[in-house]
Amino acid sequence: MGQIEIQKNHLILILNLGLTEEEESAAYHEEYRPPINFNQPTPEGVVAEMTSEIGTIEYHLIPTRSYWLRMVRHDWGTTDEEIKACIVAHPQQMLEIEVCGCYKGYGVIVRDIMRHPIIAISRALDDYVSPFYHELEAVSLGLKLALKYNILKFNFTCVSEKVAAYVMWSWNSKLKCGCPPRDNLQNPGEKKYYCVECSKSELDDYGEGKDADKILPLVDEIFYNGLKLESEGYRFYLFPAKLSRAKGVLHLANSGMDQELRLDEIEEDEKFAEILYKEVYNHGTEQELLLEQDIIY
Numbered sequence: 001m002g003q004i005e006i007q008k009n010h011l012i013l014i015l016n017l018g019l020t021e022e023e024e025s026a027a028y029h030e031e032y033r034p035p036i037n038f039n040q041p042t043p044e045g046v047v048a049e050m051t052s053e054i055g056t057i058e059y060h061l062i063p064t065r066s067y068w069l070r071m072v073r074h075d076w077g078t079t080d081e082e083i084k085a086c087i088v089a090h091p092q093q094m095l096e097i098e099v100c101g102c103y104k105g106y107g108v109i110v111r112d113i114m115r116h117p118i119i120a121i122s123r124a125l126d127d128y129v130s131p132f133y134h135e136l137e138a139v140s141l142g143l144k145l146a147l148k149y150n151i152l153k154f155n156f157t158c159v160s161e162k163v164a165a166y167v168m169w170s171w172n173s174k175l176k177c178g179c180p181p182r183d184n185l186q187n188p189g190e191k192k193y194y195c196v197e198c199s200k201s202e203l204d205d206y207g208e209g210k211d212a213d214k215i216l217p218l219v220d221e222i223f224y225n226g227l228k229l230e231s232e233g234y235r236f237y238l239f240p241a242k243l244s245r246a247k248g249v250l251h252l253a254n255s256g257m258d259q260e261l262r263l264d265e266i267e268e269d270e271k272f273a274e275i276l277y278k279e280v281y282n283h284g285t286e287q288e289l290l291l292e293q294d295i296i297y
């Protein structure tokens, strides 16, 4: 008789090396039990029947939240050392860095390409400046995390279309105005060859010129770190995120707390874990999220 081994989530291997093909087939049919029952949920989850785009029926595993987090932890680890080692071991793996600034603060989520969370960080803001400025704070933190974890392949997204447009416009013009190099205050003896001052007029067009004294140093920091990442192989681009893909990061930014969450802490925060879980297995609608953003801003 063959042995059945349940691997990870839903693979079944039958090891019947001593049997004929018929015996093996009979044993397979006799012994075959889906590890996850089609109708009755098991501790691991349920299998959902879905119709694919071409009309065929597909079966997808929908794990329970705790089983899902266990799998993600298995893939990415829960400490900075484990996460860094995993990123270094898979340099071609595309990640996602999502950022969002809200009234109360800002947040960043690092995810893998399947949208499984790896790290989530939020910062509270005591002094309200503007949603535009808070979103830029989030953009800057996103790049600092990329540097810290050595992430060189990632889709970089923010929630505000206006911020994405301004950052990309000024990024693309930072070398064009011909302003002379200036000293880098953090690294005396080093010069910065790009310009942020000349994007001030663009800032006026966006209606944010009143905060230029706060915004421009932050843009300087973003560009400095963006160039540092580019020198290691990253290609800087900030995309505006669809609202339907921003529920988790909106919630995080709006928490009004200073927190650094790896997978264990994410699991402890049930509300946040549930939002992230649903983002992977059941997206919210655009309309639902528009309503949510109205409340936040």
Ligand SMILES: [Zn+2]
Binding pocket: 177, 178, 179, 195, 196, 197, 198
């Ligand atoms: Zn200039």
